[in-house]
C-alpha cells in the first residue's frame with residue numbers, strides 16, 4: 084500500500100508540474116485540458132474536472148480505473164476521461180496522456196482543409212523518443228468536435244488501428260491530445276508539437 088502511495092505521489096507530482104508549465108505557456112487556459120498518468124495495468128491518475136491546471140494540488144487529481152470507475156470518493160471526472168482510458172487500454176507502453184487547448188492547435192484545427200495536418204521540418208521531434216518523423220514530415224489526424232465522447236473515442240481507436248504510429252491528434256476547434264511512455268515523455272511531446280503548431284500558424288500568416 085505504501086508503495087502504491089509513493090507511486091501515486093510521484094505520478095501526481097509530474098502532472099502538477101506539467102499542468103503549471105502548460106498553463107503558464109497559455110496551453111491550458113481557464114480550466115481547459117486534462118492530464119493523466121498510468122499507475123498500473125488497471126488504474127490511472129487524472130486531473131479532476133473543472134480544475135485550473137496552473138494551481139493544481141494533489142487534491143485536484145483523482146484515481147480512475149480503466150473501466151471508468153471513480154476510485155477517489157467524491158471526485159468528479161471530466162467527460163473526456165474516456166479519451167484517456169482508450170489510449171491506456173490500447174497499449175501498456177502508453178504511460179501518460181496529455182490534452183491541451185492552445186491557441187495555435189485550436190486555430191490550425193479549424194483552418195486546415197481536410198481531416199489531417201501535416202507538419203514539416205519536424206527537427207524538434209527527431210530528438211524525442213517515441214515519434215517517427217519520416218521524410219521530414221509528420222501527419223496528425225483531425226477529428227470533428229463530437230460531444231459524444233464514446234463515439235469520438237471509437238473514431239480515435241479506429242484511426243489508431245490503421246495507423247498505430249500516430250503520435251497525437253487534433254479535435255477541430257478544441258485542442259490537442261498526445262501521449263508518451265511516461266509523463267516526462269508526454270510533456271516533451273506537448274512542448275515539441277506546440278512549437279510546431281506555432282511555427283505552422285506563423286508560416287501560414289506570412290505565406291498565405
Ligand SMILES: [Zn+2]
Nearest residue numbers: 116163182258
Ligand atoms: Zn478538451
